[in-house]
Amino acid sequence: MTAAVPAHRVHLPARPAQTAVLVARTLADRWRSLLGWGIGLVGVCAVQLAVYPSVRSSGQDMQTFVDQWPEALRETFGLDAYTTGPGFLNTELFSLMIPFILIGVALAAAAAATAGEEEAGTADLLLALPVTRGLVLVAKALALTGAVVGLAALGWVTLAVGTPLVDLDVSSSGLAAGAVMTGLLGLLYGTLGLLLGALTGRRGVTLGIGVALALGAFLLNALAPLAEWLEPWQDASPFAWALGAEPLVNGIDAPRALLLAGLSLAFAILAWLVFRRRDITTR
């Protein structure tokens, strides 16, 4: 009489469907945030494009003016080709603004992914469903990827539509390459954020460390040409991997793109391994 319940054949929900539902749910939850980032991105691009005609018309004068700036600034923002189309975009958008918007989107999504659910206490509700931890992490990673890819594509579309309007001469494949490389940069920090979130379960810690690492990498890439002792380390910066080969002019640099993608995948797998074993915290 005390025999254990014979294990039922349980009709389990299909994993792809669960994943899709959770991805949609995660994106819906981040909808406002994504909308904000998107408006910011389009706005920044539009403003820069609006300024470009006057920069170009000032032509040589502008370049001469810029050439007088301290070397540090010129190196940092790639001002040596400031009045060319790609040079202008590189300086004004691709060296700082677009990477940081994409990294910001990615890190915010990563911090909200598992750490945010844990801190809010909703992880108890979510993980008590018939889902594996792995599925939850994969869905969160997919949602994050979708957000980053979507915003990178939005930036690309904005620039691809906007550059002809202001006669800015840049190839659309160059723009696409820029979007891909900065998107991969965002994914790298996003997946790193997933790992940090899985390790700490803390949203603030994830964001803080992630932003600090991104800033450090930016500064390393920007300042390395100025300091001899720092120069050998420039290639350690993911910013150098993403932008060092000037994607706007030269297109996608396959080895560097693969490096970014591979590391992102590695971070995601690590996050998956860590999250699977994690003790979920309560509020």
Place this chain on the structure above:
Amino acid sequence: MAYAILQYPITGQEITGERGKGEFQPQSLLDASWDQRPDAGRPGARARTLLRDPTGSPRYRSSGWENAGRKRPPGSTGRSVTGSAQGGPGSRCVGTDGPGGYPGWCHARRVEVPSDVVLQTDGLTKFYGRQRGIEDLSLAVHSGEIIGFLGPNGAGKTTTIRMLLGLIRPTRGQARLLGLDMRRRGVEIRAQAGYLPGDLALYERMRGEDLLGFLAAMRGGVPSGAYRGLAERFDLDLRRRVGDLSKGNRQKLGVVQAFMHSPRLLILDEPTSGLDPLVQLEFQRLVHEVADAGSAVFLSSHVLSEVDLMADRVAIVNDGRLVLVDDVDGLREHAPRRVELDFPVRPPDELADAPHVRSVQVRGRTAVCQVTGPVGGLLKIAVDHGVADVHSHDPTLEDAFLGYVTGGEQR
């Protein structure tokens, strides 16, 4: 009073309990002993706890449907044995009844084996660093049974529950839920389990129906009639955003999501917190209904009266250890009873030596005795010494509970 739960192995053959002053009483504590109950073997028969209805009239809770003032849904045959293999396509819960009804009646179509062990833990232990969450918890819960998991805050109740759901990993020990190993078959277990977290957090920005729809979709498609019916039963407006709901209404939402998929095991952590008394009553009816339909209910609480109203058995934990498992009547029976004896002169010292007397306090000419068990021996001594008056107080569950969770050496 010495008490020790010696062993209830996962195979569940022998249960030994020791209580009282060295008395050995094989008590009807756990699974094996169910078989020895007079009514064992009668499907569905289980010693039911007398319920004290707020209206004052006692009732047996085994008749949950009638108590709830609800008709059995048409086609439901109660506990009758129909169908063959459990869980086959034919026995899956397909439809639900109308608004206000609980879809769980489809449980009744299952083959009911009264002493099915739905939940069994064996030496389940969780340490947070060096701090003990719960240690060596061995416990069994059967289908159709409501077990109250009782203890003061911080006793390890939530730790245990979150381990069972796979939210935290046990330091050692194991558990089988619905016949499945907790560590390996979590998804299948959770597919058949309903969980109401103790510190309920919901997605604030969603509307109630969207939240339930999401959870239903993640469960592979619980029909919306199931949660709408429950929401209606609890008078819960699903169109409002979760963030705008009161604490009680959030808790209702938590109840609905825990019950909506007709789980075979319900794990409820402090389920009635925030619910007003009328809603608590409805909640109790719901719990009884699902238990009567064959689900096992594991209910944690630090509120004794709540457990008293609902549970068949009580497991008391304190400071990370299981202190006692007993049915509610047994718990009350073994609670220390206070007997006050008035003497014309100073009370005799012999009172303390009387059988079953735990302690004697002398206040003037009155002796206040704590007695666990029959008071005959004490009274005989008292009479011999010319006792003038006797006052006896029925032990309450509070007394019992406090007896177990305080004064560790007396346990």
